[in-house]
Amino acid sequence: GKNINYLKNKTGAHVSLSNSPFTPDYQICQVVGNQSEVDDALAMIRRKFPVQDYPLLTMMPVNMSQQPVIIQPEHQLILPEVMQLSLPEGVSVDVFVSAIVDAGHLFVQQPTHRSFMSLEKLNYFLNLVYSQDPNVPCVPSPVESGIICVCENDGFWYRAMIMSPEDENGDSQVKFVDYGGYAMMAVSSLKQIRADFMSLPFQAVECFMANVTPNQNEQLFSNEA
Template identity: 45%
Template sequence: MTSWLLLPSGVTVEVIVVNIVSAGHVFVQQHTHPTYHALRSLDQQMSLCYSQPGTPALPSPAEVGVICAAPAGEGAWWRAQVITFYKESNEVEIRYVDYGGYDRVKIDSLRQIRSDFVTLPFQGAEVLLDNIAPLPGEDRFSSEATTALEELTRGVALLAQVSNYDNNTGLPLVHLWNMVGDEVVSVNRTLAERGLGVWVDSF
């Protein structure tokens, strides 16, 4: 099983946000990590390989946890992990392991992955934002909060630090900061200050 490139605990690292599930749940890549530059050539090799007819399909029923190749539009193929198999519709929920995000697709769109395509550590780290919760009475963040987070993080390098781990999911809880000139702006706090979430102190 290939390793995930996880965020180191208690150290500040540079990241870019590559996928936003919700305002409190994102995927980041460590674009300064030595393995990161290999992702582009992997993407090119996978695109070439899976654009050929006859690459072996993923067997059904899909095994949960298995890594496969999934079409990602415009000729791209991304590495993905099977999260759930829906027998009645022959669909699977997948998580993209490098670029983040979840998708539900027909199993026959997925392909077996070549062993040399899984040597690079998975580049997409799934994280939750620490100290920020949906507004009182809401069980999820609003689409406005998600849009605000997109605007705060789009196309910029951020600093991230793991502060804790979520009890339910085991995912890292992180703080994100944006360098604006000489100023360090907390993305987590900005969401609370704009009234898009509530600040929750850690104990």
């Protein structure tokens, strides 16, 4: 309250806070005014919350309407440690197995994590936006490993991370960051992600089973395993 009023008085911009629609852990700051007022307010906010002390505070604009606000190419590389959930050490937690790569490699979700309940809402809006707007830009080429994108699989749209450069067939391997698993996808089908779809942490945690290996004469796990 006091900080917001100070911003209003110093810059002339109207400043307000609202909860993110995808996770209660984040809030969205709305700044309304002419360009000079908005620039001054954003500069004051960043000085109040320097990036070295508040790395999760992003100045990326968001738009909750149907018009996409696309993360620009120079901002597309996302730090996995910032967005990626992990399993807590030293305690037991309930998990769902969401994808199996092989007998020793799987992905799990944490249904008791406070952000998990927002996944269904994110999926709804993600599919609403990307299934209705064919003009959402594709990921710029050449693609790089680590870029977060949106891709269609079995009729549904998912957040994904590009894992490999484009091959001679025009495909790249992607990892589905909320459900797990890998797939080869045509680079031409990979869409840029809206900034407002980046507020929810990636839900799928990649796990490898300890002390589990293929049979002595096998390099890979069999389907039976």
